[in-house]
Amino acid sequence: MIQIQLTERQEKIIEIVKANEPITSENIAKALKLTRATLRPDLAILTMSGILDARPKVGYFYTGKTSLSFISEKIQQIKVADRKSLPVVIDEETSIYDGIVTLFLEDVSSIFVTSKGCLVGVVSRKDFLKNAIGGLNLSKTPIGVIMTRMPNVIVTTPDESILDAAMKLIEHEIDSLPVVEEITLEDGSLAYKVVGRITKTTITRLFVELGNDG
Amino acid sequence: MIQIQLTERQEKIIEIVKANEPITSENIAKALKLTRATLRPDLAILTMSGILDARPKVGYFYTGKTSLSFISEKIQQIKVADRKSLPVVIDEETSIYDGIVTLFLEDVSSIFVTSKGCLVGVVSRKDFLKNAIGGLNLSKTPIGVIMTRMPNVIVTTPDESILDAAMKLIEHEIDSLPVVEEITLEDGSLAYKVVGRITKTTITRLFVELGNDG
Numbered sequence: 397m398i399q400i401q402l403t404e405r406q407e408k409i410i411e412i413v414k415a416n417e418p419i420t421s422e423n424i425a426k427a428l429k430l431t432r433a434t435l436r437p438d439l440a441i442l443t444m445s446g447i448l449d450a451r452p453k454v455g456y457f458y459t460g461k462t463s464l465s466f467i468s469e470k471i472q473q474i475k476v477a478d479r480k481s482l483p484v485v486i487d488e489e490t491s492i493y494d495g496i497v498t499l500f501l502e503d504v505s506s507i508f509v510t511s512k513g514c515l516v517g518v519v520s521r522k523d524f525l526k527n528a529i530g531g532l533n534l535s536k537t538p539i540g541v542i543m544t545r546m547p548n549v550i551v552t553t554p555d556e557s558i559l560d561a562a563m564k565l566i567e568h569e570i571d572s573l574p575v576v577e578e579i580t581l582e583d584g585s586l587a588y589k590v591v592g593r594i595t596k597t598t599i600t601r602l603f604v605e606l607g608n609d610g
Numbered sequence: 611m612i613q614i615q616l617t618e619r620q621e622k623i624i625e626i627v628k629a630n631e632p633i634t635s636e637n638i639a640k641a642l643k644l645t646r647a648t649l650r651p652d653l654a655i656l657t658m659s660g661i662l663d664a665r666p667k668v669g670y671f672y673t674g675k676t677s678l679s680f681i682s683e684k685i686q687q688i689k690v691a692d693r694k695s696l697p698v699v700i701d702e703e704t705s706i707y708d709g710i711v712t713l714f715l716e717d718v719s720s721i722f723v724t725s726k727g728c729l730v731g732v733v734s735r736k737d738f739l740k741n742a743i744g745g746l747n748l749s750k751t752p753i754g755v756i757m758t759r760m761p762n763v764i765v766t767t768p769d770e771s772i773l774d775a776a777m778k779l780i781e782h783e784i785d786s787l788p789v790v791e792e793i794t795l796e797d798g799s800l801a802y803k804v805v806g807r808i809t810k811t812t813i814t815r816l817f818v819e820l821g822n823d824g
């Protein structure tokens with residue numbers, strides 16, 4: 397993919413097509429007082445880029461595409477599976493204190509809580525801080541007591557786009573999403589296995605890569 | 611800016627120019643067994659996009675530009691000043707406990723600490739959590755005791771690119787940067803005034819906008 401700064405003449409052609417579609421190249425040339433041959437490279441660029449659509453014997457149409465939609469196409473192609481990092485998971489019987497120690501050892505902002513290997517909740521640095529000054533006995537209280545519990549946990553899946561995952565982080569004002577896969581338990585009920593993690597750090601790192609690439 | 615998927619013929623032209631630069635359009639046409647007129651739109655696209663450079667009476671050169679560098683140009687144009695949010699600032703004499711309360715009331719991940727209005731340090735949610743379980747008297751200990759102190763605070767300025775700010779967040783493994791302006795104190799020494807804040811949330815929100823735009 398290459399990117400091109402439009403010339404003034406090309407911008408004018410877009411305006412003419414917008415106002416008169418469908419319009420033939422002959423009539424565009426007339427409007428600009430130029431020959432069709434002069435316009436040929438401009439029209440080639442505008443149709444190749446998808447800004448104009450050319451239909452034989454009808455003329456040119458404006459497609460409504462603008463520049464930024466192409467950056468968004470690039471971003472929308474990236475999947476959660478391509479960027480997820482390793483999750484930090486502890487059992488719901490673990491004490492809050494041990495949860496905090498894990499948080500520091502692993503240097504993460506959230507911990508995913510499981511029971512029999514399946515996701516039951518999430519605890520963030522914020523949850524820990526609130527309870528650390530709240531007078532609870534941190535060594536004797538299980539982490540399950542303070543976690544955000546399923547089904548209130550916002551999750552993502554490996555095949556979701558990274559853009560949708562980023563939108564969940566913003567919309568729900570959270571720092572981290574567990575990446576989950578659905579599994580069927582012996583009793584036939586559905587549950588989530590945690591297979592990864594997407595955080596605002598994931599998105600910031602991706603932004604830096606996009607900005608530095610090339 | 612528009613973006614274009616190169617055709618097979620355009621890719622071939624690039625290969626020919628790479629191998630034979632400088633080369634005239636006549637010789638490119640010969641190599642492809644096509645007329646110069648046929649190639650005109652292709653050469654127009656390749657020079658307008660900056661992939662090829664044309665010098666009169668010499669011929670075409672390959673510039674070495676590739677596709678992704680254009681997304682990065684878009685990202686590199688965005689300044690810290692365009693995206694900074696309001697900073698949350700407290701005085702270094704404030705107690706740690708009041709700092710934590712401010713953190714929750716303002717719902718931020720870091721607080722900037724000032725003395726006489728000038729930046730002297732930063733305290734993160736992580737710093738607070740570490741000290742909340744560390745046995746300090748939170749109500750009686752000033753926040754200045756636990757903060758990361760200048761000159762160890764990583765800062766950004768309004769005219770820095772948001773990409774450079776994002777790189778600082780990743781490189782130094784921090785969640786937040788104070789946006790500062792340099793001021794001269796009465797005694798002639800330099801100090802920082804805090805005028806904003808850039809966080810991983812800023813970057814994630816920008817990423818979402820770029821991905822949804824158009």
